[in-house]
Amino acid sequence: xxxxxxxxxxxxxxxxxxxxxxxxxxxxxxxxxxxxxxxxxxxxxxxxxxxxxxxxxxxxxxxxxxxxxxxxxxxxxxxxxxxxxxxxxxxxxxxxxxxxxxxxxxxxxxxxxxxxxxxxxxxxxxxxxxxxxxxxxxxxxxxxxxxxxxxxxxxxxxxxxxxxxxxxxxxxxxxxxxxxxxxxxxxxxxxxxxxxxxxxxxxxxxxxxxxxxxxxxxxxxxxxxxxxxxxxxxxxxxxxxxxxxxxxxxxxx
Numbered sequence: 001x002x003x004x005x006x007x008x009x010x011x012x013x014x015x016x017x018x019x020x021x022x023x024x025x026x027x028x029x030x031x032x033x034x035x036x037x038x039x040x041x042x043x044x045x046x047x048x049x050x051x052x053x054x055x056x057x058x059x060x061x062x063x064x065x066x067x068x069x070x071x072x073x074x075x076x077x078x079x080x081x082x083x084x085x086x087x088x089x090x091x092x093x094x095x096x097x098x099x100x101x102x103x104x105x106x107x108x109x110x111x112x113x114x115x116x117x118x119x120x121x122x123x124x125x126x127x128x129x130x131x132x133x134x135x136x137x138x139x140x141x142x143x144x145x146x147x148x149x150x151x152x153x154x155x156x157x158x159x160x161x162x163x164x165x166x167x168x169x170x171x172x173x174x175x176x177x178x179x180x181x182x183x184x185x186x187x188x189x190x191x192x193x194x195x196x197x198x199x200x201x202x203x204x205x206x207x208x209x210x211x212x213x214x215x216x217x218x219x220x221x222x223x224x225x226x227x228x229x230x231x232x233x234x235x236x237x238x239x240x241x242x243x244x245x246x247x248x249x250x251x252x253x
Contacts, residue, residue, distance in 0.1 A: 001207040002145035003188045007154070010064035011181035011228060012038050012057050026232035029221060032177045043120055054083050055113045057180035058160035062117055065182040066156060073184075074147045075127035077114035078140035078159045080224070082131065085165060113160070134174065134215075134242040137227045141185075141206055148187055157183045159224050174218045181228045202231070203252050211246040 011022050014034030037053050038060035051059065058077065066073065111129035118127055126147070132139030137159055144155040160180035164172055188203045219226055223242065230238040230249060238249040 001205060002142060003203060003205045004141070004145055004148060004185045005188055005201060005203045006183045006231060007186050007201060008065050008184040009182065009228075009231065010061045011179070012060050013177065013179035013225075016179075022228075023232055026229045029225075029229050031175050031221060032179055032225075034178075047120060051116060052083060052085070053178070054079075054085070054160060054162045054180075055116060057162075057178065058113050058158050059117050059120070061160075061180045061182035062156060062158050065184045066121075071121065071123045072125045074125060074144075074152045074155045075114060075117070076140050076144050076147070076155060076157045077111070077117075077127065077129045078131070078136050078143075078157070078224075079113075079129075079161050080131055080133065080136040081161055081164060083112065083162075084168070085162065114158075117158075134223050135245060135247065137224050138206060138208070138247055144185055148185070154184060154186045157185055159227075161222065161224060174222050175220065177222055177225060179222075179225055181224075183231075204231070205250045207248045207250075208245050209248075211241040211244055213241070215243065216241045 013032035014036040016022055016025055016032055038056045040048055040051070040056045040060050040063070042063040043051070043059065048056075058079075062075075111127075114127045114129045118124070128143060130136065130140050130143055140157055140159060144157050147155045158180065159182075162178045163176035219240075221229065223240070226240075227238070227249070230251075234251075236251050240247055
């Protein structure tokens with residue numbers, strides 16, 4: 001079992017930008033959809049042009065949870081599929097014998113968005129990019145907890161995904177949505193930043209064991225969004241089974 005405190009949070013999805021909208025959504029959740037893109041005004045226009053929509057979503061939430069002149073906080077970026085649209089662009093080029101774009105390749109790798117964020121901030125601190133199937137959030141939280149156990153006072157956890165290209169529709173095992181959220185986490189007992197947007201301070205415990213029986217059927221939300229709903233809703237617990245593992249979330253345990 002691991003535990004940590006969520007000191008601050010931020011999230012972005014089409015139609016859901018500020019904290020009040022997200023808290024109302026958590027009480028009556030719906031699947032976000034739409035083509036809107038975050039303004040990402042924290043990034044200069046010349047640099048912003050290089051960042052695709054998925055990256056803008058992730059970086060926007062990270063910027064909201066981190067001061068402009070703050071550095072050295074370890075980063076965990078987590079996405080189940082990453083920037084799969086760029087990967088499809090490369091595959092389509094290869095299928096038609098066109099030379100793949102080096103820029104597209106460089107920005108398609110799984111740690112590209114985390115790298116862009118660290119470059120934009122000129123931050124040479126530790127960052128890692130993870131993917132763990134349906135349990136990507138749980139995998140990322142284990143990574144964050146390990147960094148806290150290794151002595152980091154805080155960790156910035158950024159979770160993001162985008163709808164899959166149509167060619168992958170037959171393989172989808174949960175609803176599609178474009179979204180990103182960020183948690184600023186600390187050890188159990190750490191309090192939220194006074195006056196910070198999205199300050200929480202709730203302690204979360206996560207345990208897991210081998211699951212008996214079949215995985216849970218897909219829910220109405222992507223699992224990563226359901227975890228955010230759990231945090232914002234105030235529910236005492238959340239249980240689910242996926243990829244052969246039973247996961248047990250508890251609040252203030």
